[in-house]
Amino acid sequence: LVPSASPTSPESAPHRVRSPRPHHHERERERETDGRRPVAASHGGRRRPLQAQIRRGPTSHEVLMFEALREAMIEEMTLDPTVCMIGEDVGDYGGSYKVSKGLSEMFGDLRVLDTPIAENSFTGMGIGAAMKGLRPVVEGMNMGFLLLAYNQISNNCGMLPYTSGGQFKIPIVIRGPGGVGRQLGAEHSQRLESYFQSIPGIQMVACSTPYNAKGLLKAAIRSDNPVVLFEHVLLYNLKEKIPDEEYICCLEEAEMVRPGSQLTILTYSRMRYHVMQAVKTLVNKGYDPEVIDIRSLKPFDLHTIGNSIKKTHRVLIVEECMRTGGIGASLRSAIIDNFWDELDARPVCLSSQDVPTPYAATLEDATVVQPAQIVAAVEEICQS
Amino acid sequence: MAAAMLLRRLPAARPPLMAATRLISDSTAPLTIETSMPFTAHIVDPPSRDVATTPAELVAFFHDMSLMRRMEIAADSLYKAKLIRGFCHLYDGQEAVCAGMEAAITRKDSIITAYRDHCIFLSRGGDLVTAFAELMGRQVGCSRGKGGSMHFYKKDANFYGGHGIVGAQVPLGCGLAFAQKYRKEDTVSFSLYGDGAANQGQLFEALNISALWKLPAILVCENNHYGMGTAEWRAAKSPSYYKRGDYVPGLKVDGMDVLAVKQACKFAKEHAIANGPIVLEMDTYRYHGHSMSDPGSTYRTRDEISGVRQERDPIERVRKLLLAHDLATPAELKDMEKEIRKEVDAAIAKAKESPMPDASELFTNVYVKGFGVE
Numbered sequence: 001l002v003p004s005a006s007p008t009s010p011e012s013a014p015h016r017v018r019s020p021r022p023h024h025h026e027r028e029r030e031r032e033t034d035g036r037r038p039v040a041a042s043h044g045g046r047r048r049p050l051q052a053q054i055r056r057g058p059t060s061h062e063v064l065m066f067e068a069l070r071e072a073m074i075e076e077m078t079l080d081p082t083v084c085m086i087g088e089d090v091g092d093y094g095g096s097y098k099v100s101k102g103l104s105e106m107f108g109d110l111r112v113l114d115t116p117i118a119e120n121s122f123t124g125m126g127i128g129a130a131m132k133g134l135r136p137v138v139e140g141m142n143m144g145f146l147l148l149a150y151n152q153i154s155n156n157c158g159m160l161p162y163t164s165g166g167q168f169k170i171p172i173v174i175r176g177p178g179g180v181g182r183q184l185g186a187e188h189s190q191r192l193e194s195y196f197q198s199i200p201g202i203q204m205v206a207c208s209t210p211y212n213a214k215g216l217l218k219a220a221i222r223s224d225n226p227v228v229l230f231e232h233v234l235l236y237n238l239k240e241k242i243p244d245e246e247y248i249c250c251l252e253e254a255e256m257v258r259p260g261s262q263l264t265i266l267t268y269s270r271m272r273y274h275v276m277q278a279v280k281t282l283v284n285k286g287y288d289p290e291v292i293d294i295r296s297l298k299p300f301d302l303h304t305i306g307n308s309i310k311k312t313h314r315v316l317i318v319e320e321c322m323r324t325g326g327i328g329a330s331l332r333s334a335i336i337d338n339f340w341d342e343l344d345a346r347p348v349c350l351s352s353q354d355v356p357t358p359y360a361a362t363l364e365d366a367t368v369v370q371p372a373q374i375v376a377a378v379e380e381i382c383q384s
Numbered sequence: 385m386a387a388a389m390l391l392r393r394l395p396a397a398r399p400p401l402m403a404a405t406r407l408i409s410d411s412t413a414p415l416t417i418e419t420s421m422p423f424t425a426h427i428v429d430p431p432s433r434d435v436a437t438t439p440a441e442l443v444a445f446f447h448d449m450s451l452m453r454r455m456e457i458a459a460d461s462l463y464k465a466k467l468i469r470g471f472c473h474l475y476d477g478q479e480a481v482c483a484g485m486e487a488a489i490t491r492k493d494s495i496i497t498a499y500r501d502h503c504i505f506l507s508r509g510g511d512l513v514t515a516f517a518e519l520m521g522r523q524v525g526c527s528r529g530k531g532g533s534m535h536f537y538k539k540d541a542n543f544y545g546g547h548g549i550v551g552a553q554v555p556l557g558c559g560l561a562f563a564q565k566y567r568k569e570d571t572v573s574f575s576l577y578g579d580g581a582a583n584q585g586q587l588f589e590a591l592n593i594s595a596l597w598k599l600p601a602i603l604v605c606e607n608n609h610y611g612m613g614t615a616e617w618r619a620a621k622s623p624s625y626y627k628r629g630d631y632v633p634g635l636k637v638d639g640m641d642v643l644a645v646k647q648a649c650k651f652a653k654e655h656a657i658a659n660g661p662i663v664l665e666m667d668t669y670r671y672h673g674h675s676m677s678d679p680g681s682t683y684r685t686r687d688e689i690s691g692v693r694q695e696r697d698p699i700e701r702v703r704k705l706l707l708a709h710d711l712a713t714p715a716e717l718k719d720m721e722k723e724i725r726k727e728v729d730a731a732i733a734k735a736k737e738s739p740m741p742d743a744s745e746l747f748t749n750v751y752v753k754g755f756g757v758e
Contacts, residue, residue, distance in 0.1 A: 084566070110566060113597070121555040121589035128559020131544055132494070134566060155549050156556060163535035164545065165528030166749040201750050224752035 059244045066236040068210035069099045072217035073137065075246065077107055080135065083221055084111045086126050087139030096141050097177060097236050123149035123174070127156045130172040135221060143178030143230065144190040157226045158201035173220045175229035177236070179270055179320055180368050184233070186356035189364075194326040196228055197298050204298040205251055206230040206269045210240040212295060215249025223251060230297070232270045254301035260290035263314035263381055266305060266331065268294045271318045271369060278374035287378060289316075297327050305331075306339055313344040314381050320368055323351040345384045348377055408720070409439035409711040417705065419644035426626050428633035428662070431651040435643040439711045441487060445642050446702045446712075449479040450721055452503040453699060454728045455512060456672070459502065459519060462732065463676045468519045471548075472533045474672040475503040477640075480698035481606055481666045482507040484645025485574060489653055492569070496544040496557040497576035499534035500606075500670075504576070508543040510536070512731035513738075522738040529741040530749070550577060551584030554603065558590040561601035561656075572600040572656045574649070580611020582625050591661060595632050598660035602652045603629070605665045606639065612674040613683045626665035633659075639666030640696040669696065 063071065077083045084107075085100055091114035094101035104112040115122040119140065126136040140146040146153065153174065160168045180189045196204060203225050207213035213231070220227035257272065258279060267275045272293050279289055290308050294301065309315055315335060317328040328349035335347050350369045357367050416434050423430035456476040462468045475482075478500070485495070486507040497504055505515055510526060518525025519533055527535050527546075537545040544560060547553040557575025564571050577587065582605050594601040605625040609616050616623040626634030633655070637648040648664055655662045669692045673680025680689070706712045 116589070116592060116596070118586075118589035118593060120586045121558070121593060124552060124555025124586065125559035125562055125590060125593065128496075128544070128556035129563040129566070130559075131556065132560050132563035134563050151549055151552055152555065156547070156552060160545075161752060162749045163527055163531040164537040164539070164749075165526065165530055167527070167537050167539040168544075169752045171752075203751070 060241040061244055062239060062241050063210050063214075064236065065207075065210045065213050065231075065238045065240075066095075066098045068214040068240075068242060069217055069231070070101060070103070072214040072221070073100065073103060074106065076218055076221045077103070077111065080221075082133060083135045083137065084113065084129075085137045085139065086113045086115060086122055088115055088117060088141050090114060090139050095139070097231075097233075099139070099236075119145050119148040120152060124152040124156065126172055126174075127152055127160070127170055130157075130170045130226075131160065131168050135171045135173075137173045137175060137221060140174065140176030142188055142190075142233075143176045143192050144187055146174065146176060147192070147195070150195070153196065153202070153226075153228070154199045158199040161201060169224045170226045171221075171224045172226045173217070173223075173229060174226070175217065175220075175231060177231040177233040179230075179232040179234065180352070180357050180364060181233040183359055183361055183364055184357075185359055189233075189357035191321045191326075191352055193230055193297055193321045194324075194329075197327060197330060201226065202298065203227045203251055203296075204230065205296050206232075207295070208232075208235065208269050208272045208293055210238055211242050212249050212255060212293075214242060215247055216251065216295065218248045219251045222248070227251065230269060234270055249295075252296045252299060252301055254304040255293040255295050256290075256304070257293050258289070258291040260288040260312070262288040262312055263290070263316060263378060264305070264308040264312045265289050265291045265316045265318060265374075265378070266294050267291065267318040268297065268327070269320060271320050274369060274371050275318050275374055278371040278378070281371065281375050282378055285375075285379075287382060289378060294331070300331055300334055302334060302338055305335070306342075309335065309339045309342050313342055315343070315347045316374070316377055316381055317347065317349040317351075318369055318374055318377075319350070320352050323349075323354050326351050345381050348381055350374065350377055407713070408443055408716045409706075410443065411439040411711075413438060415439060415442070415709070417643055419647065420638045420641040420701075421644075423644070423648065424626070424636035426624075426629070426634035426636075426663075427631075428635065428655070430635060431647050433647075435647045437643060437646070439709070442702060442706055442709075442711060445483055445487070446699065446706060446717065447720060447724070448507065449483050449642065449699045449702065451512075451724050451728070452476075452479045452483070452506055454721075454724050455502060455506065455515065458728050458732060459516075460672070460676065462516070462519065467736070468533065468676075469521075470532055471499065472519070472676040473500040473674065474676070475500050475670070477671040477692070477697070478606060478608060478666075478668045479503055480642040480645050480701075481576075481604075481639050481668055483698075484642040485604075485649045487642075487646045488649035489572070489574075491541050493571045493653065494542040494544060494557070494560045494564070494573040495576065496547070496553045496560065496573065498547050498550045498553055498578065498581060500578070501536045501546050502533070505536040505538060505543060505546075508538050508541040510538050510541070510543075512728060513734050516732050516735035517738050520735055521740065522735060523741045523745070524735075524738045528745060528749075530745065550581035551586055553577065554581075554584070554587045555590040557603075558594045558599060558601045558661075561594060561599040561661075562597065565597070565599050570657060572602055572653045574602045574604050576604045576606055578611060579605060579607040579609060579616045579623065579625060580614070580619060582607075582628065583620055588628075591629055591632055591663075594661040600656040601661045602649075602656050603661065603663045605663065606668055607665050608668050608670045610670075610674065610683065612678065615683065624665075626663050629661070629663040632661050632663055634663035634665065636665045636667065639668030640692075640698045640701065642698055642702060 090100040091104040126138040456474040521529040534548045535546040561573040626636040
């Protein structure tokens with residue numbers, strides 16, 4: 001069912017917290033980010049055992065999501081001289097979403113590399129550099145542009161460890177924003193998690209908060225496997241307090257957002273916020289949903305998901321991915337295969353529509369799942 | 385002492401030979417030989433036609449290229465016997481390119497190519513048993529039987545494969561060059577591709593980036609004049625592949641002349657370390673079809689193939705040199721070829737006996753450190 005070791009740090013993997021987990025009281029916060037999974041702190045290779053709780057207060061600082069990603073880049077590039085960054089306008093311009101602002105001045109233009117508009121080749125070059133022992137972070141200015149590099153990502157990045165019989169590893173991170181924005185047009189509003197999920201050999205994670213963005217990017221850089229990190233165009237200005245102390249998040253673990261007892265809502269990326277908005281309404285109506293941000297899109301954290309389903313017996317998946325062949329489709333399949341006996345109702349999946357994202361605001365809103373639909377779906381599942 | 389009678393006149397004084405020792409030259413005395421034709425250059429001054437070599441090196445060329453030739457011919461038979469399946473792209477005719485390249489560089493330099501990779505694996509130090517085992521999908525193959533003909537790699541010799549989708553290896557190769565520059569290694573990367581793949585856009589993208597970042601990348605077009613069934617003039621508006629770097633210098637080389645290849649690669653390495661990328665076009669030829677599925681005679685005449693074999697064969701060229709310079713007798717070279725044949729046959733026999741991969745290998749190496757899928 002569940003992988004026994006994390007590839008991010010197998011020798012001293014953060015010890016997996018076994019469910020059932022103690023319930024945390026809700027705190028007065030801007031967003032529901034409670035029940036955060038404890039992670040191991042590491043200091044330049046010397047690893048310490050798991051902390052029971054993340055400290056808050058004077059040892060934390062407030063960041064926006066893009067700043068959290070930048071902190072991750074700075075920390076990892078400082079720790080490891082083989083980490084470099086490749087992408088369009090990441091250097092002098094500071095990154096189109098400011099993730100790499102200032103990095104070029106800090107690390108020089110051999111480590112923060114501005115490329116021409118040539119995704120196919122610069123992704124391939126990143127993979128070649130990874131074959132030779134560097135740890136590049138390739139930024140797609142938009143995930144949609146990385147379709148041009150699909151051959152490199154699928155055939156070279158994903159397959160080389162296998163076809164070489166284990167001689168090569170590709171410790172590359174491919175990251176960039178995707179998802180539906182504010183009327184950016186069809187080609188700049190793609191939801192491509194589904195396109196990459198079948199590639200054997202890669203891992204996929206989606207960040208949703210400044211905290212997990214920093215932690216996941218750090219973990220992805222340290223991983224010896226190729227990792228695709230999906231960010232979202234609309235989440236870069238999210239604000240949150242994150243620890244001053246160094247931390248990483250486990251790539252394969254899901255995040256408990258709101259413990260509950262009545263049904264399990266599985267979500268990721270921006271839809272997490274639509275879900276939590278719906279949860280406000282649902283709680284007022286007397287429902288008690290459990291919300292899990294799955295974070296790891298490949299592989300799924302079936303351990304956390306399974307424990308939740310065993311408790312609630314009902315599941316709703318809310319995603320922004322395409323309906324056909326999407327993450328939700330695979331997840332629903334996995335749930336049916338693994339937890340059929342636990343289910344009291346059919347697993348429901350709310351995905352975005354199988355259309356190119358329209359420009360008009362009303363149509364664009366109708367493309368993705370809205371909180372009202374989530375409320376309706378929960379009500380229907382709980383009544384069945 | 386009949387052997388003493390067989391002593392030949394050599395530039396350097398040599399002790400008399402015993403009857404039991406090899407008579408074939410292993411001298412490392414310098415020898416200068418002219419290339420078959422001058423180099424054609426694009427926005428760079430070409431190197432000299434006079435190539436510095438030694439008798440020992442020429443003998444080694446003969447031996448290594450004959451070994452490669454024999455391996456490829458044997459692979460042909462194995463394929464027809466259905467011991468090798470799938471796609472099998474043979475290199476016979478093109479041996480001079482990898483043999484000459486290897487003589488000009490070190491194992492610290494990197495080589496990457498597409499699927500016509502068996503001989504480059506050998507020239508990078510791979511052994512016959514490992515090669516045949518991989519072709520037959522056995523566990524002891526260089527990729528544990530999981531790659532096949534198109535996926536030979538040898539990491540410890542900086543041989544990066546072995547790629548099925550042509551053209552994609554060139555950005556990888558420029559990435560290798562980037563890593564070499566990043567680490568200040570003073571080494572170069574050779575990215576090999578064919579006249580067919582030369583039309584891939586990602587080559588020009590990668591060349592542009594390599595020129596901008598001044599990477600020690602050498603792009604080598606092994607122009608055997610056919611992209612499977614399509615002749616070069618039908619695929620490229622400008623089949624002057626050495627010129628297609630445009631702002632990047634290029635050199636056209638007789639790819640059937642191992643010494644010319646050596647000279648060009650030596651020149652290219654010095655250039656790339658000092659100035660950034662350069663393109664080499666190796667004018668070469670493959671006797672087999674594109675792969676074992678292609679007879680190779682529907683788009684070219686048998687006269688053309690036999691004509692090249694008679695006039696430009698790389699191994700025959702070296703044989704003539706060895707004989708002309710009195711570095712070996714015909715009988716010695718024949719004996720060497722016989723030994724090579726035995727060596728290849730023995731390797732095939734050994735590879736045939738080796739086991740198929742274990743069923744558990746289906747799931748290994750998908751991820752590093754055996755995560756999850758197992």
